[in-house]
Amino acid sequence: MGLAGKLAIVVVPAIAWLAYGSFSGQELLHWDDIAYLSANPHGARIDMASLQWMLLGSAMENWHPLTWLSYALNQSLGADSAQALKHTNLALHCVAALVLGMLTHRALVVAGANKAEPRSPALPGIAAVLAALLFVVHPQHVESVAWVAERKDVLCGLFFFLAMYFYLGSSGDTLRPNGVVLFCAILALMSKSMAVSLPLALVALDLFPLRSVRRKTWVADLGRSVREKWVLLLISLGVGLITLTTQSPQPIEHAGLADRGVVAVHGMGFYWTQFLLAPGFVPFHPYDHFTRVHPALFIAGFVPPLILLAAAAWPGRCSGFRLAAISGCLFYLATLLPVIGIVKVGEQAFADRYAYIPTAPLYVAAGWLLAGLWTRTRSMPGRVVAGAVPLMLVMHLVIQTRAILPTWANDESLWRTVTGVYDGIAATPHINLGNALHQQGRYGPAIEQYQKALEIDPDRLLTHYNLAFTLARSGRHAEAQAMINRILNAFPDNPVAWSWCGDLAFGYGDLAAAERFYTEALRLAPRLDQALSGLARVYFRAGDAARGRSLLNRIPRGSPYFDAARDAQPVTP
Secondary structure (H helix, E strand, O other): OOHHHHHHHHHHHHHHHHHHOOOOOOOOOOOOHHHHOOOOOOOOOOOHHHHHHHHHOOEOOEOOHHHHHHHHHHHHOOOOOHHHHHHHHHHHHHHHHHHHHHHHHHHHHHHHHOOOOOOOOOHHHHHHHHHHHHHHHOHHHHHHHHOHHHHHHHHHHHHHHHHHHHHHHHOOOOOOOOHHHHHHHHHHHHHOHHHHHHHHHHHHHHHOOOOOOOOOOHHHHHHHHHHOOHHHHHHHHHHHHHHHHHOOOOOEOOOOHHHHHHHHHHHHHHHHHHHHHOOOOOOOEEOHHHHOOOHHHHHHHOHHHHHHHHHHHOOOOOOHHHHHHHHHHHHHHHHHHHHOOOOOEOOEEEOHHHHOOOOHHHHHHHHHHHHHHHHOOOOHHHHHHHHHHHHHHHHHHHHHHHHHHHHHOOHHHHHHHHHHHOOOOOHHHHHHHHHHHHHOOOHHHHHHHHHHHHHHOOOOHHHHHHHHHHHHHOOOHHHHHHHHHHHHHHOOOOHHHHHHHHHHHHHOOOHHHHHHHHHHHHHHOOOOHHHHHHHHHHHHHHOOHHHHHHHHOOOOOOOHHHHHHHHOOOOOO
């Protein structure tokens, strides 16, 4: 290990701690954190049953067994507080940054061996440290680190970069990934299915720095590069199919081809401009907002593919710089492809967490350029300036990261940030802010948020229910009853709507109305667990234990609704 490597091992975690601190005052979020951890019965222990579920099961429409295992390790060791979980994310992020630094070093050494840049022997080490530092403190990664549910990003990025690192070290005449590369690739795929793009990322490495694709025979060479990775392609295809089977069809929404194209172009520009400009980062970007053309971002979206095409088609000798541009743009576009917005899933268009892997070439390039500035400067004043530039840049990013971190402190701060930028544009941020306020007992402001959400999307059943529930909880029973009537008029054939209205009526003691609503829900869906449970609770409350138990026996024993009904039984003396 050289001096640069030893320096990075000490400096990168220290600067990361400076940027993220102790996570004091941070909480688990109801936006996936709770569902991933405390609400997941398989995540609190490590035994054969839980390991089998992690490998063969899915939750939250995801299959990522290694991520589930990491949560289980946290909890089995007693490190299950929000601070401990986020510190684990930060530690993994630091390791991923160090691996990216190693990858930068190896890429530049290979490039130098192939008679491309760099020329200075000190440049790879300096570039590696700078790339790792920039990566670990960039505010674009706060979402992946501070959001416990995004553990899958840092794990996937770590093994993705390791696979690339070992591929560069093993490739000679063969372009076939060896066993170590395949093992790292499998771990990346078991962390997050976004790693299905790894085969194309390795093809990008074949272009540069390996320079295995020659200009005169580029079609044949690219074909060989892809064929040599057939095992990895099959593994990626298999994980892709698993992911599709775990995805529920409900969130996949219809969107016109033109809208998807506009969002995709915006997406291609979004992540590299976020990296370069590091503006204020928002946890939620509404899809529909970006179906309208935003000129600056739309133009920025064409930059990567235009660079790729221009560098590939320009006549003359392919220099190292041109090959690096082709490789970097191909990597960026290929790794963004799964999340570019071509398929509309929910209300979200873009997310900072999606940049974790695709922007890696930008950190390598930044480290390369900054290191080149220092190594090519001979005068002492020039060296001082060249050394001060990356130092000031890192500190600037540290300050920005520290400023963004409070956004992820709790549910209210997160959704207030979103509604402050996209007020009145998407329903989900207002619903979630209303939920956060409701949990604090601030019913008036919560009602205002639910009403805003209904103005944006009047057809969402959950918003109607949350508003009615909050009205009832705040003692505004007449308005709650009016909302119940509105729900039943708007969703007359929806058994869940009738069952939820039964819950509302039961909550404020109208057993007759609750029985009527649950009965109608069961007429529409005779096996609806929540309606069976609700009607059983009505009968237990009314003193008709026999009818209550008969309904209880119709509910599957593993259902949480069975527990709710069972606990409502009168105690037999």
